[in-house]
Amino acid sequence: MRGLRKYLTPFAPDQSGAVSVLFELGGIVVICDAGGCTGNVCGFDEPRWFEQKSAIFSAGLRDMDAILGRDDRLVAKLEDAAQKVDATFAAVIGTPVPAVIATDYLALKRMTERKINIPVLTVDTDGMELYDKGEEKAFLELFKTFAVRKYPVDEKRVGILGMTPQDVSDLAAADKIRDLFRQKQDMQAVCYCMGDGLEEVKKASSVSKNIVVSPAAIATAQYLEKIFGTPYEIAYPLVEELLPEMDYTNKKILVVHQQVIADSVCRELQNRGAESVQTAGWFMMKKELLKAGDIALRDEDDYIELVRSGDFDIIFADECMKQMTADFDGMFVNMRHFAVSGKLIGR
């Protein structure tokens, strides 16, 4: 049945993706909910939350706030928090409750900006889309708000767009990418939203090119190209470390991950002699990377059918999917995807 899950828990929702983008940037992040969504984001979908303090708040909506549409109360609470907490911006992240009552985020933004002296971002997530949709909206809002000034281009700097724990499933990935670029190309990699703060977002026009590691950031890369002329490539620089050393020649392989990583893994496997590589994904499939035969998965039955009919030798996917096809007798390689299982690589 469409929408019924018997094996997998729901994937990271759009609001978690939006928070993931903004988490490290020093803003007041207000999740416009009654408390449960914030608990989900903090307690599950944002692994950095356990390790560093951050100004993530719940709006603490109650039934009468929703029924009466008391946005002014939220604005007053935000004003109060902005006086108490040092922050460079405020962001309001949507959830199902404001979606049901059709909150006007633009009005909310204007009302709040009149009261506080910091920029206000709003992201109209609704908890029903997936994390990448929320990331896409948040990346665009972030760069449109802060990357407004044209800086001289530094040929030794490259921007990494789309880095979030949801996408790369590894809290050390940003450091690894910086090391990789420094050692192999003598370049400085700027990992937006994962290790490099808001100042780097403001100086986004100074990088010589952007590397896009997640489909959610493609729209932002295109925006930066249009505004500043910054070219972009789509690839995951750490792809090699995702593949265990083994003989892939003449193997029929299925790869399930977010589209950029799946595509990079696919190309790497083809280079290593795989007979065929089928890529599939639960999340957004951008036309920029879409190949004939790529499969968009929606329900558990789609995946089960794909594996049963695919005659694969090897599956690369998050381990939590293994239980859906217990009769699969090939090799299952655990390629973690935090947005799917909520687990990081190596943990």
Place this chain on the structure above:
Amino acid sequence: MSRAYYCTVKELNERGKDNIPDQFKSNMHLIYSSPATLAFNSPGAEGFGVKRAGLAVPDSIMLIVAPGCCGRNTSLISSMREYDNRFFYLMMDETDIVTGRHLKKIPKAVVEICEGLEKKPSVVMICITCVDALLGTDMERVCRKAEEKVGLPVRPCYMYALTREGRKPPMVHVRQSLYSLLEPAKKKGNVVNLLGFFSPLVDDCELYELLHGAGIKTIHEISRCRDFEEYKTMSEANFNLVLHQESRFAAEDFNDRLNIPFIELRRLYQTDKIQNQYQALASVLGVKFDTEEYRRTAEQAVEDFRKVCPDASFAVGECMNGDPFELALALLKYGFKVPEIYGTITVENFVYMKQLALLSPDTRVFSNMEPTMIYYDPAQSGVNITIGKDALYYHQDCPGLMWNQDEQPYGFAGVRRLFEALKGCVE
């Protein structure tokens, strides 16, 4: 420099319960979420939230009908062995919200899930969330439809975070749902139910012995019911003991539907008050309880702890099995210091403020959820030991106890176990 807001107990006592500062009222400010307060701010995120509580009926399963975000963190629970293959999801999208079509899918989904299970569940709990609260969904009706299709009991379970401070918050409602399956049965004079927790009291809790000594043969707790048949015998009880105030509505339901009256007791850490409470219970039951030995053992544990930590200076949090104000008062009465409490002030725990103010007027009370808690600094607190997950988080360099275990400490056994554990953590 910004600092975390607090009030001393003296100030709070002087202001009175009708003049509590806005910083302590969760509807007056944004709610700060720290790892310390996750379970409190989001009751479904850790411990026994609605989802886990809803599966307290033996052999039950749960279908969560909600946007994906509401079910996301369930994998934390479903990875626990006892919940394996018990959570299922029917994910809503925007069209569902506009048209309500998800309601028609629920009976079919229940049938599909049950057909795929090796063993038929005892009951299917349908968990719905804020979205359906706003849509005004009549889930009772949908459950009846599902029952007709699947031939099993199907019950609603409301995870309405929006109503957390309402008359019937989610954790109150879920307790009612859990017992709604019980049918009237012939009463047995020697059977009693303990209501309040979703996990059992500590095995060595004296309450069991006291009740047995008073002629009670069978003591039911939902978490100790081995199967659905045993659960059903809870309706044979002569009376209920309510050990947590959130079970009051459920107990009233028992009274109205099954004609089982209830007596309410509190979890306390003051040994004199525990004894008084037992004596009051004994007089209601028309028996005598000899509690001296239990009290002596508990107070001996306090003294044993004092020997290893005579200068104990406590921070007491609210993320633990107890009321932080009552526990702080107990610690003060035992002669320890309590410089800090992290808690939410309610009408029910404000009663301790007067005595706290007498014994330790300068004790600082922090509001866990207030935005300035992001700046909490333990440096000048004078705290050297902590109780509660939140207190432990704020004082990471101090020894401390989370004291939020599933197995419920209660009565003198609770006091004894607490001080034994405290002794263990400083030795």
